[in-house]
Amino acid sequence: MTIIIDSDIATHPVARSGDVRHVTLSPHPSATTAQVGRALASAAEISGFGMDLDETLDWCVDVGEWAPRVGEGRTAELWELLAATAAIDVGAARILEPHLDALTILNQADRSDLVRPEDTWGVFAAESPDHRLRAEESGARWTLRGSKPWCSLASHLSRALVTASLDDGRRALFAVDLRADGVRAHDGPWVARGLTQVVSAPVDFDDAPAVPIGPPGWYLERPGFAWGGMSVAACWWGAASGIARRLLTPAQSADADQLALVHLGRVDASLWTARAVLAEAAELLDDGRSTRVGERLLSERVRAVVVDAAALTLTESAEALGPSPLTRDEQFARSSADLHLYIQQHHGLRDVARIGREAARQRAAW
Structure with missing residues (x-):
């Protein structure tokens, strides 16, 4: 998990607690790194970001004016934006993602004429x-x-x-x-x-x-129908990354026992796997190789890996930290509840069965 700390967001209350970071899929700053940093800085100025719907929607409209579109060469940068937003507030990412998805769909249909500057x-x-x-x-x-x-x-x-x-x-x-x-x-x-x-x-x-x-x-039937599902997975990954940072303090303590290290290690390995899968999927989409894999199969695989990482993060965090942050830390408790509901968009074993069906058809051509 590559983490960049942007000093511009240090005023956000969650940033001060160490839970918010600019999450990236690549170790190298991208063309939109500065724009994402400024967007997160503006989000930090919104009292109740993610909960104040009017203010958050206005922020989403501003972001939509410059955000990359999936499949157009900068997919990783788009997913970094969604993940970074989710690391600050899961609800804000849940609001932003469909707004950007709609703009992408309208662009694909050559109907950007329907987009007005003020629309959500x-x-x-x-x-x-x-x-x-x-x-x-x-x-x-x-x-x-x-x-x-x-x-x-x-x-x-x-x-x-x-x-x-x-x-x-x-x-x-x-x-x-x-x-x-x-x-x-x-x-x-x-x-x-x-x-x-x-x-x-x-x-x-x-x-x-x-x-x-x-x-x-x-x-x-349109090209990219399955892409939106991977954008949602990027939100799950960012949200889980934000929650996972709470495991660092007990693991870094002089009194840390093996269990604290195990909890962090399991989450780290799982989130790193999810990051790698998202990064490769972004490359496949942008250079056209996703069609060789099968875009629906690619999407299902990405979502299955990321949802497992998110679910593991929630479980390990609860076991490692106990009830205290869930009962005394409003931001952590809300993020955990938000992510738990958000990943219900994955249909569990039914979605995994579709992966198995396609893998069987392709004779597991990994």
């Missing part, structure tokens, strides 16, 4: 048998009718990319103004103890106007 974006692509959203065409006009589940921050965002079903059963992607007539975001249910501010609840659409993004099926 989400990506609502989850499906549920209890919620069905249909797209209906009337002349040159498209509207959405029905309900969409798991729409994070819909009450606070201005626009979103939303998947909906067509009459023939295919799914298509649409840009929607979340403040338009015919759009109603629910406030819950959301009883989560982690990511409490990132409410992910249904949104009802009643003849809401929508703009198609790409042809039917494009969202799922």
Whole structure:
């Protein structure tokens, strides 16, 4: 795990406690290192960064103006930005990642004309048998009718990319103004103890106007569909790296026993593995070799490795540190709860089974 301490963020309360560092995938400063440092410095000036949604969303909009896009030659720099944000505040990274993902998708669809400087974006692509959203065409006009589940921050965002079903059963992607007539975001249910501010609840659409993004099926078939999942994994890694730094103090103590060193060693090895996997995946995406591996398989492998590292970090930290930081350190307790919920986006053994299926098809061509 390569760590750079940027003196510009030393005023952040978490930075003073030693938990925040500029996390990088490469030992060499990148073209965006200074920009990331300035972004983290501005985040440090926000009281309640990650919890104050309006201020954090404004920060995300500013970052979106210069952040690299995945797959365009600077993927590692993008993932460093997401990881560094998560190391400061997991919720902030959970807010930033879909905003940047939406901007990438719009760019891939050659629809950057839809992006206004003040817009905050989400990506609502989850499906549920209890919620069905249909797209209906009337002349040159498209509207959405029905309900969409798991729409994070819909009450606070201005626009979103939303998947909906067509009459023939295919799914298509649409840009929607979340403040338009015919759009109603629910406030819950959301009883989560982690990511409490990132409410992910249904949104009802009643003849809401929508703009198609790409042809039917494009969202799922487009180059880079699997890339967003690896960007999420970069957030998991950064969050785990921030939590793991709490293991340094007991391990560096003169009274440190073997167990303190074991806890740190297990976490260090796991996070280093995750870092290496993310770094190689970024290279594969940027030079086009990811297609040889299979981008869905690459994404599933990356997520499986990183989620294991994050889960191990949470377990080892709890065993090494005991209940004290979880009950007395608000930042640590919130980061731990946030990350625990965030990694539930990985579907556990179901996702691992897809890796096994593809490995069997390729005869484990490692």
